[in-house]
Amino acid sequence: MASDIDIDYLKALAPGREIDGFRIIDRLRAGGTAFLFRVEAIDRPDIDFPLIMKVPMVGRDQPPESIIGFDTEAMILPALHGPHVPRFVAGGNLERIPHLTMELVGGDGLAQLAASAPLPTARVVELGAALADAVHALHQQNAIHHDLKPDNVIIRASGTAVLLDFGFAHHAHFPDLLAEEKRFAAGSASYVSPEQLTGSREDPRSDIFALGAVIYELVTGKLPFGMPDTLNAMKNRLWASPIPPRARVADVPPWLQEIILRCLEPEPVARYQTAAHVAFDLRHPEQVLLTPRATRSERSSFATQLSLWWRSRDERRKLQRKPQVLVSQSPVIMVAVDTSHPDDARHAALQWTVRQLASLNLEFRLVCVSAIRSASLGEAGGVEDTASGLQLVHRVRLRNWLEPLHLPAHRVSLHVLESTDPAATLLDFAKSNNVDLIVLGAPAPSETALAWWRSVASSVTANAECSVHVVRIPSRPRADWENTVDPVPEKH
């Protein structure tokens, strides 16, 4: 039902017409509140990718959220960058024909992929981790999506997830046009977090809830809270937990149920605190600490949920966190421990540093990594001669290194990586696990004969995409080391 103004619009937007330096190719489906056109740029050789132009439906018959959503996206999209968002090309203001022109992202819509759910676990992990990476990249840029759902996600051929439609989004650097429009502020009914229903706009953990709902859908083929059509029906998620995925699909592994239900906790503080942590757990299922969530077979009782909610409802507002704060307080810290030299004097220095870092951050995730030579290159003889034996020996040494720090089990994980190029292996592992900070020792005395740039530490420092903390043994050891560090047991 197009109004008169819409018809004027469509005349101006016929194929072949030019707008703001773009030529219209054809009209794609109409989105909820906007027309979508494929366009090409005129005299712009720098643009070598397909383009889409989004034109909001503006007119007397159109609801105000149409224009608020357009203004919000026009404000936020140009400020975003990286492979997880469409590249912004141009925007036109409302005085002429308003439009947003951006990269037409090629790939599979997550909605199409979700249509064939339940998907196999391996595929769910792949898609879920890719989506979590994209959400984390957005949060690192101070933005919250607020409307994550399969319709708004494209999976590129490379496997990278791209987030679309920032009409409900929030960015810490810009005025939140939706903040005072609470009746429109919630995202899509099936995925929206409980706090969004009460008007929250500044908590990135709202996206973690939606992420959990999407993974739930991929795993079970069902929506965790159905498709409620009234606000009251939506509000049951303020206290209710969904039917556990394993009750719907029996072969869902407990660790995957643990991850999904932790994302879907009604209280933001009980969820994963960052999407990077979700991606990490999806990629390292053996490291997921199982709680009663993992084996729950039915919804928790009404009374339990209600009392939980009631007790914490006053806390809800003050626990809201801005993306910048949340991401910076919930780092993934990777410490590289050289387990090939269990007596290395740097081990105590590394422990001391990690203890300091852990005490600064409430929601850190500590990833302990040892990069070892592949079994085929190891010295012959004994248990270390086999690949699994070698893994075990170094794993035990890594655990011995970690043990004196007394860190909670759900914050730490252990990884022994076989490699012929330790620096490259560490860098690769850091990148694929959204690591915020790498901690490693300065070159050992035996390495000083080599030029500094040839050491693992220098190579990692030079090439890492995150910060690197290079730990050195001070000439006068700190007094508090002696008491805190147990001797590393001999394994020979």
Place this chain on the structure above:
Amino acid sequence: MKIALLSDIHSNIQALHACLADARARNVARFAFLGDFVGYGADPVLVVDLIAEHVAAGAIAVRGNHDEAIYSDSIYMNDMAMAAIRYARQVLTAAQTTFLRNLPMLVREGTCCFVHASAASPEKYPYIDSPSAAQRCAEASESPHTFCGHVHEQRLYFGPTDAKMTLFRPTPGIAVPVPSHRRWVALIGSVGQPRDRNPKAAYAIFDSERNTTTFCRVSYDHFAAAARVREVGLPEALAYRVENGF
């Protein structure tokens, strides 16, 4: 075109020079001075001369309550502020006082309205300290973009044309889109006497082509400015404020 908005300079010539240099480096083509050129600080003569020079070259300037206090006894001032006004009255020339007396209260140009305190009864110098005060200002300004000083903090109130406004605290250096189909009341902060615990001078830039407002903070030698306040014998608290930003 980029226009720099500078307010509440308060006789701080070091801060004014720093902001003008920063604005020129950002390719600003025009200047608007939103009042309170004098008061509190040590160098009213240099500041008024510099602004008058810009006005002669086409800059916009409006009057603030401290400017009015130079020639009128009807403006209320606390003792500390009054001490600085008495000092400025002594050092300013008759021509400079006439310049201040002849300043307009409010200027409208294009989509913009420039005023010291609020477009709603500007001669009473009300504080925009709530969304409803911002809304009264936006309604009286009859312009999508209203720029004010007076409160010494950087804030941006925004809203659709018929509803109440919302407060946003801007991040310095970020160009905030301010499309002209909405209403925006920007409080641009103080060049010469910031009060948000940050001694950096504050001003803003409006880009009328892109429809963006950028709130800026500029480092300058605020210790030198404070030293000048002590040198001319003004109250110690005024020097402390310049040094500490509160």
